[in-house]
Amino acid sequence: MLDNIHEECGRTVPAADLTTGGFTVESGAFSHDKPHEECGVFGVVTNQPEDLAHLTYCGLFALQHRGQEGCGISLNDDGVFTTHKDLGLVSQVFTPEVIGAFPKGCMAVGHTRYGTTGGNQRRNCQPMEVNHQKGKMALVHNGNLSNAAALRSALEQRGAIFHTTSDTEIIAYIITQARLQTDSIEDAVRIAVSQLEGAFSMIVMSAQKLIAVRDPHGFRPLCIGTLPGGGYAVASESCALAAVGAEFLRDIEPGEMLMLTQNGAPVSDRRFVGTAPRRSCIFEYIYFARPDSVPDGVSVHAARKKAGAILAQAHPADADFVIGVPDSGLDAALGFAEQSGIPYGIGLIKNKYIGRTFIAPTQTERTNAVSLKLSAIRETVAGKRIVLIDDSIVRGTTSRRIVSLLRAAGAKEIHMRISAPPFLHPCYYGTDIDSEENLIACHHSVPEIAQIIGADSLGFLPTAALPELVGHSGICTACFTGDYPTPVDTAECRDRFEKKLHSEK
Numbered sequence: 001m002l003d004n005i006h007e008e009c010g011r012t013v014p015a016a017d018l019t020t021g022g023f024t025v026e027s028g029a030f031s032h033d034k035p036h037e038e039c040g041v042f043g044v045v046t047n048q049p050e051d052l053a054h055l056t057y058c059g060l061f062a063l064q065h066r067g068q069e070g071c072g073i074s075l076n077d078d079g080v081f082t083t084h085k086d087l088g089l090v091s092q093v094f095t096p097e098v099i100g101a102f103p104k105g106c107m108a109v110g111h112t113r114y115g116t117t118g119g120n121q122r123r124n125c126q127p128m129e130v131n132h133q134k135g136k137m138a139l140v141h142n143g144n145l146s147n148a149a150a151l152r153s154a155l156e157q158r159g160a161i162f163h164t165t166s167d168t169e170i171i172a173y174i175i176t177q178a179r180l181q182t183d184s185i186e187d188a189v190r191i192a193v194s195q196l197e198g199a200f201s202m203i204v205m206s207a208q209k210l211i212a213v214r215d216p217h218g219f220r221p222l223c224i225g226t227l228p229g230g231g232y233a234v235a236s237e238s239c240a241l242a243a244v245g246a247e248f249l250r251d252i253e254p255g256e257m258l259m260l261t262q263n264g265a266p267v268s269d270r271r272f273v274g275t276a277p278r279r280s281c282i283f284e285y286i287y288f289a290r291p292d293s294v295p296d297g298v299s300v301h302a303a304r305k306k307a308g309a310i311l312a313q314a315h316p317a318d319a320d321f322v323i324g325v326p327d328s329g330l331d332a333a334l335g336f337a338e339q340s341g342i343p344y345g346i347g348l349i350k351n352k353y354i355g356r357t358f359i360a361p362t363q364t365e366r367t368n369a370v371s372l373k374l375s376a377i378r379e380t381v382a383g384k385r386i387v388l389i390d391d392s393i394v395r396g397t398t399s400r401r402i403v404s405l406l407r408a409a410g411a412k413e414i415h416m417r418i419s420a421p422p423f424l425h426p427c428y429y430g431t432d433i434d435s436e437e438n439l440i441a442c443h444h445s446v447p448e449i450a451q452i453i454g455a456d457s458l459g460f461l462p463t464a465a466l467p468e469l470v471g472h473s474g475i476c477t478a479c480f481t482g483d484y485p486t487p488v489d490t491a492e493c494r495d496r497f498e499k500k501l502h503s504e505k
Helices: 052-062 096-100 147-156 169-177 185-195 238-243 281-289 299-313 330-340 363-373 395-409 446-453 463-470 490-502
Strands: 039-050 069-077 079-087 105-113 128-132 137-143 201-206 210-214 223-226 232-236 247-251 255-258 267-269 323-325 349-351 374-376 387-391 413-418 457-460
Touching: 039 052, 039 137, 039 210, 039 330, 052 069, 052 096, 052 105, 052 201, 052 238, 069 395, 105 201, 105 238, 105 457, 128 238, 147 169, 169 185, 169 201, 169 223, 169 349, 185 201, 185 255, 210 238, 223 238, 232 255, 238 247, 247 446, 281 299, 281 463, 299 330, 299 395, 299 463, 323 330, 330 387, 363 395, 374 395, 387 395, 395 413
Parallel strands: 323 387, 387 413, 413 457
Antiparallel strands: 039 105, 039 232, 069 079, 069 105, 128 137, 137 201, 201 210, 210 255, 223 232, 223 247, 255 267, 349 374
């Protein structure tokens, strides 16, 4: 008999009705059953005018996996800003004609965005450009503020009028207000950083400076590299530096501010370094980042292989092949195969022309989405016992369809292994992990989830093993454990999250 109580959540769920049991796998706020990160940032500064629009385009193209809803570029030509942003993929928004219309310049910032449901409007795209009495500013930001509601309320009481639901607009307001009372943009950014809580890896471009900032916890990655012709590039991931021919220099430290100008080396301000414990998002390594990126000195590819090896030890299976769900399940599958001795096989093929965030607005289209995105290789799975590796289960819908796909291809047994622990709590730092009511692990035990998705067995990565993936304990695991690194007003944050999901329709 299936257990009625989920051990980690402590919630009683009737085992008699696994299709509902207080949770419907076909419902929920998402139009897809995967967590998504909200954006990637890129910035560049050179000592002489260059075609930085094309360079930034290449950087954003390498960060496309971090956000596929919208994108934008702001270029600085001697204090004159040229900005273009819109909904769509980088290649759709920045056609050759659009790129060709940009002038040359010495600074630029770019952004790729993933927004929660209901927020898919052009005005939410970044960079966010601001004109004020002391000049101009363009801002790109990755992450969410955990004190956004309180900051927004205080700003509104002082007369601020908001045009978006974005945390980035809150940051822009604070920096702008501080800039009007300070002598430099870096002073204004320092004042803003002292008021912000939560995740913010961001790049601020003024008429003469480019400032890269990472929050004191280091939730989101940010790194810097040197360009071959002189100058510097800043990006969310090192893969974007490689894409523009930049040589990786180092990761920007949690709490660090880097000031870059057209001439001279970057100037580091470390006054916020060490003011909070490091809490890098562990899901960057499990799912978000590209396998060829190395955030904070840890190879994403190696971390995922390690997760697979740990799964093989914690949840062994008697099987003929190990296969991974493309793309982020492949490295973990390889690790599982190497540790277990079970042969690694290619059992699923991904349609490369459908992005990670393929959004289907209706239930019928959602049902067809997995078939459009993935196909099974019958020669690998027919009549075989399969270990299926994926990175996560949110609602269970996608997992159930993938299992069905493999069953239809003739798989004899399917033992699903997940290279992350069960999601039990929402994230307030930039990942759209939904509220508990829409998380399947909050309503069902592991055996119940296995039955719901149609797998013969199911195993999750042990939460205690997460530090092993990166070699240290300075990670954020709040979506698995509920241990939030910053104070979180749950009611206000949940209200803000729901507004992002359902407003602006």
